[in-house]
Amino acid sequence: MVNAVSCYFTKVERNANLERLQYNYLFPEISERELRHVKKYPNAKVISLGIGDTTEPLPEIIASSMADYARSLSTPQGYKGYGAEQGNKELRKAIAETFYKDMGIKDSEVFVSDGSQCDISRLQMLFGSNMSIAVQDPSFPAYIDTGVIIGQTGNYEKESGRYQNIAYMECGPENNFFPDLPKTARTDIIFFCSPNNPTGHASSREQLEQLVEFAQQNGSIIVYDSAYAVYITDGPRSIYEIPGARKVAIEVSSFSKIAGFTGVRLGWTVVPEELVYSNGFPVINDFNRIVCTCFNGASNIAQAGGLACLSSDGFKAVLSNVNYYKENAKILMNTFTSLGLRVYGGVNAPYVWVHFPGSNSWDVFNEILEKTHIITVPGSGFGPGGREFIRVTAFGHRENILEASERLRSFLS
Amino acid sequence: MSVIHQNLSTSISSSTSTFLGHNNLKSIKSSNVSIPGRISGVINCVATPSAEKTAYKTKVSRNENMGKLQAGYLFPEIARRRAAHMLKYPDAQVISLGIGDTTEPIPEVITSAMAKRSYALSTVEGYTGYGAEQGEKQLRAAIAKTYYENLGIEEDDIFVSDGAKSDISRLQVLFGSKVTMAVQDPSYPAYVDSSVILGQTGQFQKDVEKYGNIEYMKCTPENGFFPDLSAIRRTDIIFFCSPNNPTGYAASREQLTRLVEFAKENGSIIVFDSAYAMYISDDNPRSIFEIPGAKEVSMEVSSFSKYAGFTGVRLGWTAIPKELLYSDGFPVAKDFNRIVCTCFNGASNIAQAGGLACVSPEGIKAMHEVVGFYKENTDIIVETFNSLGFKVYGGKNAPYVWIYFPGQSSWDVFSEILEKTHVVTTPGSGFGPGGEGFIRVSAFGHRENVLEACRRFKQLYK
DSSP states (O other): OOOTTTOOOOSOOOOHHHHHOOSSOHHHHHHHHHHHHHHHOTTSOOEEOSSOOOOSOOOHHHHHHHHHHHHHTTSTTTOOOSOOTTOOHHHHHHHHHHHSTTTTOOGGGEEEESOHHHHHHHHHHHHOTTOOEEEEESOOHHHHHHHHHHTOOOOEETTTTEETTEEEEEOSGGGTTSOOGGGSOOOSEEEEESSOTTTOOOOOHHHHHHHHHHHHHHTOEEEEEOTTGGGOSSSOOSGGGSTTGGGTEEEEEESHHHHSTTTTOOEEEEOOTTOBOTTSOBHHHHHHHHHHHHOOOSOHHHHHHHHHHTSHHHHHHHHHHHHHHHHHHHHHHHHHHHTTOEEEEOSSSSEEEEEOTTOOHHHHHHHHHHHHOEEOEEGGGGOGGGTTEEEEEOOSOHHHHHHHHHHHHHHHO | OOOSOTTHHHHHHHHHHHHTSSSOHHHHHHSOOOOSSOOSSOOOOOOOTTTOTTOOOOSOOOOHHHHHOOSSOHHHHHHHHHHHHHHHOTTSOOEEOSSOOOOSOOOHHHHHHHHHHHHHTTSTTTOOOSOOTTOOHHHHHHHHHHHHTTTTOOGGGEEEESOHHHHHHHHHHHHOTTOOEEEEESOOHHHHHHHHHTTOSOOEETTTTEETTEEEEEOOGGGTTSOOGGGOOOOSEEEEESSOTTTOOOOOHHHHHHHHHHHHHHTOEEEEEOTTGGGOOSSOOSSGGGSTTGGGTEEEEEESHHHHSTTTTOOEEEEOOTTOBOTTSOBHHHHHHHHHHHHOOOSOHHHHHHHHHHTSHHHHHHHHHHHHHHHHHHHHHHHHHHHTTOEEEEOSSSSEEEEEOTTSOHHHHHHHHHHHHOEEOEEGGGGOGGGTTEEEEEOOSOHHHHHHHHHHHHHHHO
C-alpha cells in the first residue's frame, strides 16, 4: 500500500461521474462474495446460480470452426489483418437473415461487436451527456451505470435507491411486469430489455406496440435489448416485428446467452437507416463513426464462430443448449412453486424471479448463501424495484440445478 | 506471389458497408444525400428530410460533440479512396502501404494455442464462460513479467483489452469531459477524435486545422520530432506515442525524462502509447516506466496488433501503476477497473490464449522474427526514398517512413502517388496540421509488394 503521507498526487481531478457511482458494479460484487464464502467454508460445495454465466460446452461444430479459422491465420492465403469495424460482411448478412427475416433489416444496419456491455457503452458515448434516459426497474445494471458514467444523471438518493434524472419504469407483479407508460415521463432514450433481465418477463406484441407508440408520441429512441430472445417460447423476439419500430428503435443483442459466447465475446447492434435525430441526421452515421473511432471490430476468430452458430447445423446445436437451460429453468420454477413462493419469469428467459415479500433482498441472499451454499443475486442490485426479490439463474450443469433444488427445498420448507 | 492488394474483401466491406451498402456507385447518384457536415465514406442511401419532408424525426438531439468531428475517421477514408481507385482501375495491381495493417501470417506457436483453446471450449473440463474483465490471471502476469520486469509493474496493474483503440476510448470515458489534453502533432488520430467525442474540445478551427482546447505539441524535423516542452501549456492529460505513429520517431531516455519531469511539475497524467516499442533498433526506452518517477505520472497502453499480427484477432493491454493518483488521492486504477467492469466484458478468451503463447519464450522469438521482417521492409523503403533525394524520417525504430514533400498538400501528393503508381499511402495532414507536407508510408506488406512499390516510386520520382 502507498504511504498516504509521502505519496504524490497529480493535479488531475477525478471524474465526478465516477464518484457518483454508489457501489461496485453488481456482478464483480457477487463474485467477491462468492470468493469470501468459499474461503469461509472451504469444504462446502458452492453452487453458483448468481451471475448469468453459461456453463455448457460449445457445440463441436462451432468450436472447430474457430479452431480452423485460428489455424488459417498462420497461412498466407488465410491470414487476415484488420477487419471492417462494422463486422465481417457474411456475418452481418447471416445475422440479418437469421434474426430479422422479413423485417426489412439490411446487412448494412447490423454492427457486429464484442458484446452487449460494450455496445451499451458505445451507445452512451454516441448519445452523450445531454440525454435523459428511462430504464425498467428492475433492469440490467449496465444501462444505469453507463448513464451515470457518461454524465446523464444526477446524484444517487439513498432513500429511494435511485439516481436523479433517470425515469425508473417500475415492473412488478402489480402491473404484470410491464411499465405504466401513461405515468412515465418523457425521456430521450428508453432502455427496454425483453425478455427482461432479471424478471424474465417477455413483453407481448400488444405491450410492445404500446411501447413503440409511446416512443413515437414522445419522439424518443428505444434501445431494445433482445439478448435473451431465443429463450422465448411464445411472443415477439425482435422490436422490429412491431410496425413503426424502425423509426424509433435500436436493437442490441448478443451471442453470449444464445451460444455460450460469454468468454468468446460477440454480439451486435441494429441501427435502422430511418432512425434520425431531431435535426434529421441519421443515427446510423454517427454510430458508424463511433464504431470506427472507438472500436476496431470484434475478434475475427469470434466472428468465424458466430458464422458457424448461424449455419443450419450450428444453430440447431446452439438451440439444443438453450433448451437445456430452459429445462433447468423449469426445474427451478417447480422447486420454488412447490414451496409456496411466488415465482416469476423462467418461461421465456433463463432467470427465475422469486418474491420474498417484506424482505430485504441482500438479507435473503446472505441467508440462502449461508444456509445452502447457493449463490443467487439480490434483486435490489437491479434497482429499487427488485428489493424484495431474488434472481436465480438457470445456467448450470443439470446435476447442480437438481442439487440446488434439493437444498432449497430442505432449507425453505 | 500475387501483388494484388491485401485484404481486398475486408477493405471493400469497410468502405462499402458504410459507404453504399451495396458497393454500387449508381446508388450515390440516385439518392439525395445531403447530410449536415462533411461525412466522407459514411454515406448511406437514406432519403433525407430535404427529399421527404414528411419523414418521421425523433425529438432526440444529435450529440453536438459528434457534430464537431470534421470528417470520417482517417483510415476508413483511406480505405474508401483505395476502393474507389480500384473501381476506376480494375486491372491495376494496387499496393497498400497506407493503413498500417499487418500482412504476414501469425506464427504457428500462437495460432495453435488459439486453436487448442477453441477446441477446449467444446469440452466439459475446458469450457469457460465469463472471464475476469481485467483479463486472465496468467496472461496479466506474463505481460507484467515480459514487458515490465524490474520496472515495478505487477500483474494486477495490467488490464488486458481488445486493443489500443478501444482502450483509448475507455480512458477518455474514465477521464470525462472536463479534462484538457495535449497530443503530439502529428499523431494517431484516435486521441483527438475520442477527445472530441467525449466533449473535451471546442470547435474545429479551419484556419489552423485544430480543435479548440487541445494543446497540439508540434513534432517536426526542426525540433527533432520532440516537442519544445517550454512552449507547451499545462493540460491534465498528455498523450504521447513513442515510437511515434506516424513520424516513426522514438524518444530518447533524456527526452522522456524531461517529459516525466514536465508532467510532474504540472501534475499531469501521461498516457504513453508503446504499441511499436518492439520495433526500436537502438537503446531508446521501450516503456515509460523505465524513467524514474514515471509511475506517479503515467499509464501505458500497448497492443499485440503490430507484434503478432493480431490486428484482426484483437488483443492489447493498459498498465496503470498503483502510484498514479488523482488530485484527491484516489487511485486512477480503481476507477479504470470500474470502467472495465461496467463498459467492457474482457477480451476474447481465445485471443487471450493466443496472447499467452505470444509471451512464451518461443512466442517472443517468433514475434521478433515477424517484427524483423517488417523492419527489413522499412529499410527498403527508407533506402528507396533516400536514393531519390527525399528528406526521409522515421523508419529506424518504427514500421513507418515519414517523407517530406515541402510546399505540397499531403492529400495532393497522396492522390498523385495513388493515381500514378497505384500505391496507397497516408497523407500526413490526416494526423494533424503538423503532418502537412509529409506522406506516411507503412512497411507492412509482402516483400514482393514492398519491392514492387519501391520500383514504382523510383519510376515516378527519378
